[in-house]
Amino acid sequence: MNKILILAEAKENTFKSNAFEAVTAGKHIAEALGTGFDVIAITDASDEQLKSLGKYGAAKVYHLNLSELNSKGPAGIKYSHSAIASAAANFANTKGYDIIIISGTSFGKEIAPMISVKTDSAIITDCTGYNAADGKISLKRPSFAGKCNTKVNYLSGKAVITLRPNVFKAEAAEAACEVEEITPDSVNISASDFKTCVTDVVVSSGKLDVAEADIIVSGGRGLRNPESFKLVEDLAEVLGAATGASRAVVDAGWRPHGEQVGQTGKTVSPSLYVACGISGAIQHLAGMSSSKFIVAINKDKDAPIFQVADYGIVGDVFEILPAMTEEIKKLKV
Amino acid sequence: MKIEVCVSLVPDSTTKVKVGASGKSIDEAGVTYIINPYDEFAVEEAVQLKEKNGGEVTAISVGTDRSKEAIKKAYQMGADKGILVKSDSADIDSFTVAKNLAAVIKEINPDIIFFGKQSIDYDGSIVTGMTAEILGLPYVNVVTKLELNGNEATAEREIEGGKEVVKTSLPAVFGAQKGLNNPRYPNLKSIMASKSKPIEEKPFANERKTEVAEMSLPESKGQGKIFTDGVSNVPELVRLLREEAKVI
Numbered sequence A: 001m002n003k004i005l006i007l008a009e010a011k012e013n014t015f016k017s018n019a020f021e022a023v024t025a026g027k028h029i030a031e032a033l034g035t036g037f038d039v040i041a042i043t044d045a046s047d048e049q050l051k052s053l054g055k056y057g058a059a060k061v062y063h064l065n066l067s068e069l070n071s072k073g074p075a076g077i078k079y080s081h082s083a084i085a086s087a088a089a090n091f092a093n094t095k096g097y098d099i100i101i102i103s104g105t106s107f108g109k110e111i112a113p114m115i116s117v118k119t120d121s122a123i124i125t126d127c128t129g130y131n132a133a134d135g136k137i138s139l140k141r142p143s144f145a146g147k148c149n150t151k152v153n154y155l156s157g158k159a160v161i162t163l164r165p166n167v168f169k170a171e172a173a174e175a176a177c178e179v180e181e182i183t184p185d186s187v188n189i190s191a192s193d194f195k196t197c198v199t200d201v202v203v204s205s206g207k208l209d210v211a212e213a214d215i216i217v218s219g220g221r222g223l224r225n226p227e228s229f230k231l232v233e234d235l236a237e238v239l240g241a242a243t244g245a246s247r248a249v250v251d252a253g254w255r256p257h258g259e260q261v262g263q264t265g266k267t268v269s270p271s272l273y274v275a276c277g278i279s280g281a282i283q284h285l286a287g288m289s290s291s292k293f294i295v296a297i298n299k300d301k302d303a304p305i306f307q308v309a310d311y312g313i314v315g316d317v318f319e320i321l322p323a324m325t326e327e328i329k330k331l332k333v
Numbered sequence B: 001m002k003i004e005v006c007v008s009l010v011p012d013s014t015t016k017v018k019v020g021a022s023g024k025s026i027d028e029a030g031v032t033y034i035i036n037p038y039d040e041f042a043v044e045e046a047v048q049l050k051e052k053n054g055g056e057v058t059a060i061s062v063g064t065d066r067s068k069e070a071i072k073k074a075y076q077m078g079a080d081k082g083i084l085v086k087s088d089s090a091d092i093d094s095f096t097v098a099k100n101l102a103a104v105i106k107e108i109n110p111d112i113i114f115f116g117k118q119s120i121d122y123d124g125s126i127v128t129g130m131t132a133e134i135l136g137l138p139y140v141n142v143v144t145k146l147e148l149n150g151n152e153a154t155a156e157r158e159i160e161g162g163k164e165v166v167k168t169s170l171p172a173v174f175g176a177q178k179g180l181n182n183p184r185y186p187n188l189k190s191i192m193a194s195k196s197k198p199i200e201e202k203p204f205a206n207e208r209k210t211e212v213a214e215m216s217l218p219e220s221k222g223q224g225k226i227f228t229d230g231v232s233n234v235p236e237l238v239r240l241l242r243e244e245a246k247v248i
C-alpha cells in the first residue's frame, strides 16, 4: 500500500528546481511511510535529463515522450493538459499508486484536479508540509491567504497532492536511475483525450518571472513614479532577481500585471524578498509572507511590512536602493 | 445560449482570522462575507456573453443559506436565475462541492460554464477542474481572455512568465482570472430587484474525501532586525544578508 508516484514537470525539456523538490519531498514521504516511489515524466527531455532525477534519489523514472503523446491528437499543438492528465491518471490506475505528488506550478495546478477525479482520489493542494503517522500522512497547507495553517487529512485511501513551489528543499541523494519508456497506447490515449490543446506559449518578456525566482525585489507606491522603478530593476539585476510589484502600482499602470505579488497576483516563496516602498497590506502579505527572508525598506517605521520583515531599514528608498546596489556590486568583484 | 456561473461566498479579504472553538474552522464572529472576488469576473463574463448572444445566466452555489448572498450579487450583476444546493453545514470539501455542482449543471446542460480561478478562503484552485472532469467537459483555468467562434473557443491562460493560448470546443468550463473583464458595479435598481428575486433550492449530498483536522495561526517570526538610521545601515544589512541569512 501507499505506493507513491511523483509527476516530474519539465519545462522546455529541462527539469527545473520544482521537479527536484517534488522528488525529494516524495522520497521523504515514502521513507516516512515505509514505502517506495516512482517518477513519471511526460516530456521530450533527453535521457541525460531524465537521469538527472536520480541525483535526487529517483531510482525509477517512467518516461512518455511528449511528441509521441501529441501524435495522438490534432496536428500542430504544443501540448494538451487534458491528454497529459489522462496519461498520468491511466498510468497511476494501472499500476495502482495511492499517492500522486505534483508540483503546484501553473501546469500542476491545472492537471491535478483532473487527475484526482480520474483516479478517484482526494486532492490536497498548495501543501507546505506533511506529517506521517500510522501509515498515513496529513498535509499542512496555508489558507485564508496565509493567515492560518490547516492540517488536512484524506479519508479515502488515495490522494493527489500538490506542493507549493520553493518550499520543499531539493536534496542531493544519488540513486542508480533506471528509465523505462512507456507509450501512449500503453496508457490508453486516444484523440478524445485532447479536450484542450495549447497551440502557443507567449513569453511576456525575456525576464525572470516572480513565481520562479529565488530572489525578488518588489516596488510599491513609495517609488512615486514609473521611472524610478529603474532603482528596483538595478538592484534586481545585481542580485540576479526578478522584479515584483504591489497592486497599487500595477493598477496605476506603472508595472505589468505579471509582476503583481499578492492575493490577486502571484503567490511567491523566494529565499529573499525585498519590499521597497510597499506598506505591507494584508493582500500583499498574502502573496509573499512564506518567503524565507523578507527585507523591508520603508520610510514609515510603523508600516505593517516591518512586522513580517526579518531585516529592514527605516528610510528613503531613493537613497537606500542605490546604496544597496553599490554595496552588493562590491561583493561581486 | 445557456450560461452557468458558479459562485461562492467567502470572508472579506481584510478579515482578521481567528481559530474557532472547534479548532477546525475560523471563528465566524464579526466576519463579513462577500462573493469570491474571482467569481465577479466569472459573472461579468457570463452576463456579457448573454448580452451579446442572448440566452440565460444561472448562478449556482453550494452552501448554507448564507451563500444566497453570493447568488444575490450575481443577480445584481445580471444573472437571471439562481440555485442554491443547500447544506446544513459550511464544512464541506472540494469534491463534495464539485459533485453537487456537477449534478445541477448536468440537469441544465449548459453551453458554457464559468467559475472563478480560485476561492480566496481556502485557495484550493480545485473545484473548477474537478467539476469539469466529473462532467467530462474540457476546462481551462486562470483565463485572462476568451474568444468564441461558434462552438470553438480560444482562451488565454496566465502562466509563469507569460501565457498559453488554449483551444477547445463548447460546452466547456472556464476559470476566470483578473484581467478577463471589468466587473460592473450594480446600480440601485438591480440591487433592489435582487432582494425579492427567488432562489431555487436543491438537495445536497455529502461525499467528502478530505477533512480538516486542525487549524492554527502561523508561528510568529519574532521581531526582525529593523534599523532606523537610513542609508548608513546599508553595509550592515548587506553583511547580514550575506553572512547570517546566507541568501546573497
Ligand SMILES: Cc1cc2nc3c(=O)[nH]c(=O)nc-3n(C[C@H](O)[C@H](O)[C@H](O)COP(=O)(O)OP(=O)(O)OC[C@H]3O[C@@H](n4cnc5c(N)ncnc54)[C@H](O)[C@@H]3O)c2cc1C
Residues within 6 Å of the ligand: A219, A220, A221, A222, A223, A245, A246, A247, A248, A249, A260, A261, A262, A263, A264, A265, A266, A276, A277, A278, A279, A280, A281, A282, A283, A284, A287, A297, A298, A299, A300, A303, A315, A316, A317, A318, B013, B037
Ligand atoms: C480584494 C483585494 C485584493 C488585493 N490584492 C492585492 C494584491 O494582490 N497585491 C497587492 O500588493 N495589493 C493588493 N490589494 C491592495 C492592497 O490593499 C494595497 O492597497 C496595496 O498593496 C498597496 O500598495 P503599496 O504598498 O504599493 O502602496 P501604499 O499602501 O500606498 O504604500 C506605499 C508605502 O511606501 C512608503 N513610502 C512612501 N515614500 C517612500 C520613500 N521615499 N521611501 C520609502 N518608503 C516610502 C509609505 O510609507 C507606504 O508604506 C488588494 C486589495 C483588495 C481589496
Ligand SMILES: Cc1cc2nc3c(=O)[nH]c(=O)nc-3n(C[C@H](O)[C@H](O)[C@H](O)COP(=O)(O)OP(=O)(O)OC[C@H]3O[C@@H](n4cnc5c(N)ncnc54)[C@H](O)[C@@H]3O)c2cc1C
Residues within 6 Å of the ligand: A123, A124, A125, A141, A143, A150, A152, B006, B007, B008, B024, B025, B036, B038, B039, B042, B060, B061, B062, B063, B092, B093, B094, B095, B097, B101, B114, B115, B116, B117, B118, B119, B120, B121, B122, B123, B124, B125, B126, B127, B128, B210, B212, B215
Ligand atoms: C482551512 C481549510 C482547508 C481546506 N483544504 C482543502 C483541501 O486541501 N482539499 C479539499 O478537497 N478541500 C479542502 N477544504 C474544503 C474546501 O476548501 C471547501 O470545500 C470549499 O468549498 C472549496 O474551496 P476551494 O478553495 O477548494 O475552492 P476553489 O477550487 O479555489 O474555487 C474555485 C471556484 O469554484 C467555485 N466554487 C468554489 N466553492 C463553491 C461553492 N461552494 N459553490 C459554488 N461554487 C463554488 C467558485 O467559482 C470558485 O471561484 C478545506 C477547507 C478548510 C476550512
